Amino acid sequence: MPHPFANSIAQSLAELTALRRDLHAHPELLFDLPRTAGIVADRLRSYGFDDVIEGIAKTGVVGVLHGKTGPAQNMQGRVLFRADMDALPIEETTGAAHRSTIQGAMHACGHDGHTTMLLGAAKYLAETRDFEGTLIFCFQPAEELAAGAKVMIDEGLLTRFPVKGVYGVHNWPEMPVGHFGAIHGGAMASADGVMITVQGSGGHAAQPENARDPVVCASAIVMAAQTIVARTISPFEQAVVSITSIHGGEAWNVIPDQIQMRCNFRSFSEDVSARMESELRRICAGTAEAHGCSVTVERPPLTPYPPVVNTAPEMALAIDAMEAVAGKENVHQDLRPVMGAEDFAFFLREVPGAYVFIGNGDSAALHNPAYDFNDEALGYGISYWVELAHRTLRATA
Structure with a gap:
């Protein structure tokens, strides 16, 4: 049976839905994300994070959260969770009440939802701290076309915060809400x-x-x-x-x-x-x-993206977390590799990890002007991150 949302997660969903729609209404492009990054940093501070670092790759935000036993003593006690924040240069046609207020820009890939899910998990985990070691929350700019992940790494993110594993999640239209997907090995081209x-x-x-x-x-x-x-x-x-x-x-x-x-x-x-x-x-x-x-x-001036290649031990942990949230029958491990690219690949080139998919229901395709993130997926995504934290950094007794 699907894992029920923790009470505090369920109680936060209305607030987080409002946040997601606010981010959707105010999209920002590439590295120029002052409003979005400011909201993220302010939220992490309000949650009581141990450290919040701004300005990596111009508008990237990193939050550091220690578990009940205090800071990790080495990289084996640290993992990184990543969400992308940038929008796309597309004119929105959804007609939604929370549609983009910025001409020629919209969240057509669901990064507003990704950011909100990770913030929801940050809030819950900061309240409970029911894990051992240190979680690094990475909110990244410029996933679309400009390789913001590489820029954050080049500016010393993984040197300053060495970790044993990196994890990311992307919404997936046509996969039902409440379902997850996994691709072993090469996941995205x-x-x-x-x-x-x-x-x-x-x-x-x-x-x-x-x-x-x-x-x-x-x-x-x-x-x-x-x-x-x-x-x-x-x-x-x-x-x-x-x-x-x-x-x-x-x-x-x-x-x-x-x-x-x-x-x-x-x-x-x-x-x-x-x-x-x-x-x-x-x-x-x-x-x-x-x-x-x-x-x-x-060669063009654009940075080439390497393939997204998941590693087996980290994917096993991710699958355990997805199954705890959605039930084994709703975690699909037979997805075909995706020919689209993702700059999370730069993290996976440096550190083992897993990149997985969460159902967005019957929505328009990604990068389509009629697309919108499905707010019903928020609770599942937040719960996935929480379960993953407990599995990658084992919960205290």
């Missing part, structure tokens, strides 16, 4: 890419023999890129190569000098991603030479 510039020699569309047509060359590269998976990379590697944009030329009757393309890689292995890029570069160079053109392949 890496995200990487390159910019391809094909340089030819333009001319009149009626006289292509006097040009070196970059459009034809670029078209050949697009088709050849589709052979990387299955002809160079095994299809069992679960990899994707996608040409996502092609730009060049403006006139009906002019062959352009140049074509620019963007290419995106997805895989569950950094080695596979590197091999895909290497093969694409080989294809580009050979195809350009064959067509009498030149080509450059450059």
Whole structure:
């Protein structure tokens, strides 16, 4: 049977629902989260946290909470719980009473819910302190596109607070509320890419023999890129190569000098991603030479995301916690790996951990202007974090 919410969690749900909707109505983007970060820091202080640190990665917030027996003496007595806080540059269409008040920005991925669930757990655990050691609560900016997790790590988060495990959770539309999902091993793909510039020699569309047509060359590269998976990379590697944009030329009757393309890689292995890029570069160079053109392949300014790879011992603890909350029959361990990316991968590259999913019910898809986090999931998410704290840092007698 599902684990009932603790009384104090149940009593806090109305207040936390109001908080979640307030965060939803005031979305902030990337690292520019002064309002959201301020609310988080103020809440942690009001809960009686032992330390609250602001300003990591500009607006990241870290809360330190010690258990009944006091601070952990080493990293084996510390774990990190993470929630992301940033929104997306999307115009909301939900029409909800708590819809975004900021034009061109909305919480279309549920980070408002993630932040609220972790704050709810912070409140309960600060009241009870029924665990041994130290919990590190990490509220992170810029999960979307800007690798805020990496920036927090680069600024010394894990050096200042070394931990034995890291844990994250993401809502999942179409999974019923009250259900959880787990993916063992590779859970979410890496995200990487390159910019391809094909340089030819333009001319009149009626006289292509006097040009070196970059459009034809670029078209050949697009088709050849589709052979990387299955002809160079095994299809069992679960990899994707996608040409996502092609730009060049403006006139009906002019062959352009140049074509620019963007290419995106997805895989569950950094080695596979590197091999895909290497093969694409080989294809580009050979195809350009064959067509009498030149080509450059450059990395964009965006930080590539590594794959999210869960570790077995930490996932076992997470599954125990989910089953305690929802019942074994409502914890799904047969989810397919997700080709989307998540910068929690940077934490998992440094420390063992588990990234899991919580049901958001029959909602619009993530990153959709009609999406909204389901407030009915809050109690389950809070209870999961509490149960996980008790399992990763065993409760005192």
